[in-house]
Amino acid sequence: MSYIQQSFSVQFEYKVFFTEHLFDPSNPVFAEFLDSRAEKGIRKKLLFIVDDGVTKHHETLQEQITAYCSSLDNYELVQDIIVVPGGEASKNDLQLFYWLVNAVDQHAIDRHSYVIGIGGGSVLDLVGYVAAVSHRGIKHIRIPTTVLSQNDSGVGVKNGINYHGKKNFLGTFAPPAAVFNDAFYLTTLDERDWRSGMIEAVKVALIKDAAFFEWMETHADELAVGEPKSLQYLIRRCAELHMQHIGGAGDPFESGSSRPLDFGHWSAHKLEQLTDFELRHGEAVSIGIALDSVYAWLMGMLDAESLERIIQLLKTLRLPLYHPLLEIEDDSSPIMAGLEEFREHLGGRLTIALLEGPGKGKEVHSIDPATLRKAVNMLRDKW
Amino acid sequence: MSYIQQSFSVQFEYKVFFTEHLFDPSNPVFAEFLDSRAEKGIRKKLLFIVDDGVTKHHETLQEQITAYCSSLDNYELVQDIIVVPGGEASKNDLQLFYWLVNAVDQHAIDRHSYVIGIGGGSVLDLVGYVAAVSHRGIKHIRIPTTVLSQNDSGVGVKNGINYHGKKNFLGTFAPPAAVFNDAFYLTTLDERDWRSGMIEAVKVALIKDAAFFEWMETHADELAVGEPKSLQYLIRRCAELHMQHIGGAGDPFESGSSRPLDFGHWSAHKLEQLTDFELRHGEAVSIGIALDSVYAWLMGMLDAESLERIIQLLKTLRLPLYHPLLEIEDDSSPIMAGLEEFREHLGGRLTIALLEGPGKGKEVHSIDPATLRKAVNMLRDKW
Known part of the structure; x- marks a missing residue:
């Protein structure tokens, strides 16, 4: 057989900076990053796209950005600093996607310039996708403003939009050029947003780091009221574990079927969709983690004490454990379709991350519907 | 300054197979490749998308594919083997893109299945883009059927569609899982297609390999009539040089501004667009190479003998040297806009590949309009 073999590797590097008041004139972090990327003789453009959930609470942000950038x-x-609607809705609107692509075109943003997204995970997913496919990939910078995006989605390598009601059906893997986590944004979040965002830290601790889970138990009361120092530590440690998994587990672009970071997510994705995204992603994941933890206990994988600790932590953090749409009447219950959709999105064999204990994830390849139903009923009735 | 550093590399590998009659039941190449990728317990799907330029000449292709795959x-x-219109038009139609994305959705093609494109470079670019963004990247296999796609675009790592009249404005870098170059398809090409496809070999030889250029001069008469053995050697050597550049030059996803493989392409892209794609890509590149070679000679970079050899080879291969739309009246001539569009697509500083001699490319960062005009006039009047 006659063939030519192609083989190469591509190196990806980026930093996630932790700072406060990024566009304060006295804060050099953003300017120093850009300086480090300057190229002689090239004037690079900066196109900002901002979540309207951010501008609402930070009315002078556009002026601040303009002033800050004038000294670069x-x-x-x-x-034109572009403001887009925030939340999941921004990922459901194909016209919004093309509106942003048109902005890249009209402002002649090239592959040496930067598209900069400021906002929650949804807006960052949208902006990342726009950047990833325009001119086959423009550099993009993320400035996540929510707990969820600062500790999870915003520091990772994925982007995407929803299509035909399927979450992230269109998207790519495209690492950002840099991420700036600005703690000041956390102070202006709605309670539901900062609270639900903590669930990804619970998740990654359960899958990867028992000591971090214990830290959360110890600091649960502070976390429950959003005490800044505790919240910031939670975000940083969660981001670190998330990034270690992406960079260190050998499959950053997820060519396999194994996705431990999706613990609790199969039912969560479906619940979000079934509630028409009335449930926040983090709330849905909280329910999903509760469900899969009870299921693991019923299957004899997880001991009763660990289950109790998990449920207790979620309750102390005032995160939800149940939603009526979780109800499983029979195999045709809507939530059950989530299993197949999850399998299809990952591809290959169904692979669900479950738990053997805090810090100890374990994958299974099938879910027993009767036991799952029992788990749902327990969540409805017991806690 | 406080930050977390992310750093990882992703390895990409694929083979370009050279074969004939790929779907003949006695040809094991395709089946063996799939066998090598089989995973226990997973039934993977194969979604074929075929260029109508191919089905026109290969009426039983769909039956052959069905029969071949029944034994896998x-x-x-x-x-549903999907047939799409071929040629550049397929890249101009956003509805066609979504029609194919919908097919991926409806047939539940997942990340372990394969989307397989059969056709010329345009259809492969479209199919590759569909695969690259569906579920954040489905594996795709390319079966290029033209000289141009077998020796150049089909064996590389890019995909894309046109948007707002801008060539490849939307796209990604996404290496294929495998490429199958089937020489039988070459025998049913229209003359313009096989002839114009040879230009990428002229290009890569001029930039990278003087010995290959000499081989083409020696075999120019055979090549001019499409003698199969010579044409197949030309394709293989061109593919090899193209792939060596991608894998070996350190920038497979083109994060820099240097693109030696785009020699002759800045004006070609513009000419294609100005002629509403009436000019084939290869014909436009031939004119572009002639233009940039004369320009290099006028600028004192290229000696007269080398220029004469280049022009002579293009003429023997019956490739075009000139098009009236090349005409440069003044700085606002349409072709001049191609320089800025080319710069913008690559990003950063204008970087044009020129020649110092066969096998010796050299980059420049500006083009003198007056000299370019002289070059155009020479091409119009002298040869």
């Missing part, structure tokens, strides 16, 4: 050498701010 | 273990052919 080698960079030129695109004067 | 672990794989299931999606019964």
Whole structure:
């Protein structure tokens, strides 16, 4: 057989910076990053796209950005700072996607310029996708403003939009050029947002790091009221574990079927969709983690004490354990379709991350519907 | 400054197979490749998308594919073999893109299944883009059927569609899982297609391999009539040089501004667009190479003998040297806009590959309009 073999590797690097008041004139973090990327003789453009959930609470943000960027050498701010609707809705609107692609075109943003997204996970997913496919990949910078995006989605390598009601049906793996986690944004979040965002830390601790889970138990009361120092530590440690998994587990672009970071997510994705995204992603994941933990206990994988600790932590953090749409009447219950959709999105064999104990994830390849139903009923009735 | 550093590399590998009659029951190449990718317990799907330029000349292709795939273990052919219009038009039609994305959705093609494109470079670019963004990247297999796609675009790592009249404005870098170059398809090409496809070999030889250029000069008469053995050698060597550049030059996903493989392409992209794609890509590149070679000679970079050899080879291969739309009246001539569009697509500083001699590319960062105009006039009047 006659063939030519192609073989190469591509190196990806980026930093996630932790800072406060990123666009305060006295804060050098953003300017220093850009300076480090300046190229002689090239004036690079900066196109900002901002979540309207952010501008609502930070009314002078656009002026701050304009002032900050006016002192940058080698960079030129695109004067239209674009504001887009935040939340999951931004990922459901194909017109919004093309509106942003058109902005890239009209402002002649090239592959040496930067598209910069400021906002929650949904807006960052949308902006990341726009950047990833325009000119076959423009550099993009993420400035996540929610707990969830600062500790999870915003520091990772995925982007995407929903299509035909399927979450993230269109998207790519495209690492950002840099991420700036600005703690000041956390202070203006709605309670539901900062609270639900903590669930990804619970998740990654359960899958990867028993000591972090214990830290959360110890600090649960502070976390429950959003005490800043505790919340910031939670975000940082969660981001770190998330990034270690992406960079260190050998499959950053998920070519296999194994996705431990999706613990609790199969039913969560479906619940979000069934509630028409009335449930926040984090709330749905909380329910999903509760469900899969009870299921693991019923299957004899997880001991009763660990289950109790997990449920207790979720309750202390005032995260939800149950939603009526979780109800399983029979195999045709809507939630059951989530299993097949989850399998299809990952591809290959159904692979669900479950737990053997805090810090100890374990994968299974089938879910017993009767036991799952029992788990749902327990969540409805017991806690 | 406080940050977390992310760093990882992703390995990409694929083979380009050279074969004939790929779906003949006695040809094991395709089946063996799939066998090598089979996973226990997973039945993977195969979704074929075929260029109508191919089905026109190969009327029983769909039956052949169906018969061939019926004997595959672990794989299931999606019964709808999809036929799409071929040529550049397929990349201009956003509805066609979504029609194919919908097919991926409806047939539940997952990340372990394969989307397989059969056709010319345009259809492969479209299919590759569909696969690259569906579920954040489904594996795709390319079966290029033209000289151009077998020696150049089909063996590389890019995909894309046109948007707002801009060539490849939307796309990604996404290496295929495998490429199958089937020489039988070459025998049913229209003359313009096989002839114009040879230009990418002229290009890569001029930039990278003087010996290959000399081989083409020696075999120019055979090549000019499409003698099969010579044409097949040309394709193989061109594919090899193209792939060596991608894998070996350190920038497979083109994060820099340097693209030696785009020699002759800045004006070609513009000419294709100005002629509403009446000019084939290869014909436009031939004109582009002639233009940039004369320009290099006028600028004192290229000696007269080398220029004469290049022009002579293009003429012997009956490839075009000139098009009236090349005409440069002044700086606002349409062709001049191609320089800025080319710069914008690559990003950063204008970088044009020129020649110092056969096998010796050299980059420049500006083009003198007056000299370019002289070059155009010479091409119009002298040869």
